[in-house]
Amino acid sequence: MLLTIDLGLIIEKLVLIIVVVMSSLVIAMYATYAERKVAAVMQDRIGPNRAGPFGLFQPLADGLKLFFKEEIIPNFSSKFLFILGPSLAMLTAMMTSAVIPWGDTITLFGREIHLQIADINIGILYVFGVVSMGVYGIMIGAWASNNKFSLMGGLRAASQIISYELAMGIALIALLMVTGTLSLKAMVVGQMDGIWNVIKQPLGFVIFIICVFAECNRTPFDLAEAENELIGGYHTEYSSMKLGFYLFAEYINMFVSSAVMVSLFFGGYDIPFLNDAHAVETYGQNWMAVWHIIMFLGKSFFFVYFFMWVRWTIPRFRYDQLMNLGWKKLLPLALINMLVTGAVILYFTTK
């Protein structure tokens, strides 16, 4: 026997992966629709309303349009790397969803199924690893375009992501000291029927969410695609579905990072003001899992909405302002937060 793990586990995980990937694609698709509608509401317009009722088929039409556009690969670029760029961006966006706990367990066909693809003991570090890989998608694509504007956009994006990763990591260390675990599942379980981490680490959360905005290249940090300076930024030379991949990866990143934020700071799939253990006895495990997933998605959608809200409210920073904020304000603030958290924990545990 080559594989000692049973076949059931493989099928179970495979189905779970397909479901998670497909649903994050669909959610990202409708996030593009939501973004247009939110923008429309904030600017007192109607927004897309032609394709289907309330313009609900608009994302399908957009996707179709991108597929049918002519695919142009610049002559002087390395073809393999040019294709690798958007593929990597998409791949890393999808891979992060592997460690997110979408719900507790359900029992189907006599098997207990965990609603999480992999509960690894370095959970949150895995997210960091994948995010730091996401830089390559942008940088390789930008370099392979053989265009100065693309290269500038790619360099801006990469240096921004690297700078904000530091403050983000240190803000997380303070959170890890409070929770005492790196596994996202264990963090969520720790917040069930207790207080959410956002109350224990308010400053950490503020730093974290600012850094997430920078990591996703969203406004006010979308310097990498500042149209008036760089034409289109790192995807200037891209057309057709390869451009679609870059644009789409941004929306998947937005959803997945909202999900990570919810599991880290807002109790994950925990339903507030409800004794979960008691509710499981009354409603049954499977129904409770459904409610948990709905709760989790609801919280995540709120943060996706928050992303859009900020995008249509706050104008873009200047590049030096961005770097000053990251290195001279957020990083020292995160360090102070970490030291204070450590001191408080030490004070209360040694007593």
Added chain:
Amino acid sequence: MNVIQILFLFLSAVALGGAIMVVASKNPVHSILYLIITFFAISGHYILLNAQFLAIVNVIVYAGAIMVLFLFVVMLMNLNAESAPPQKNKYILYGGTIAGASLMLVLVSALKQTTQGNHRMLVNSGAGGLIENLGKVLFTDYVFPFEISSVLFLSAMIGAVVISKKEA
């Protein structure tokens, strides 16, 4: 052959192939990309040894941060085969080959002589590489070397800041 052996052989082949391509490829950007592949293969080896923390730190720090800086420099300087200085002295090539081969000879003979040759690595088991144990060991048994190395990092960082300030 079980799964672990197959994985080991696959990862080793990827690591060695990547390392050879780092040296062999003409374009410096391609070299860096191959080096990243090599780092990933090495991380895979760490996971086989159940050192998850080391594996992910290798990905975050080496593949994720240091190689991005390498890419920065190479992309900004726009290095390619034409801009490289022509290699005039052939003897340097021969000398390098001989020196590398003798280093490998010494390493192989030294590894064969070790008394610990029979101690196999624990594969896919053992908790030594998990983050709890690693943290405890680092902050109790090895706290002095750990702090010394952190001071070293700090001094390197301050040195870099001082050098970059001098220019401005």
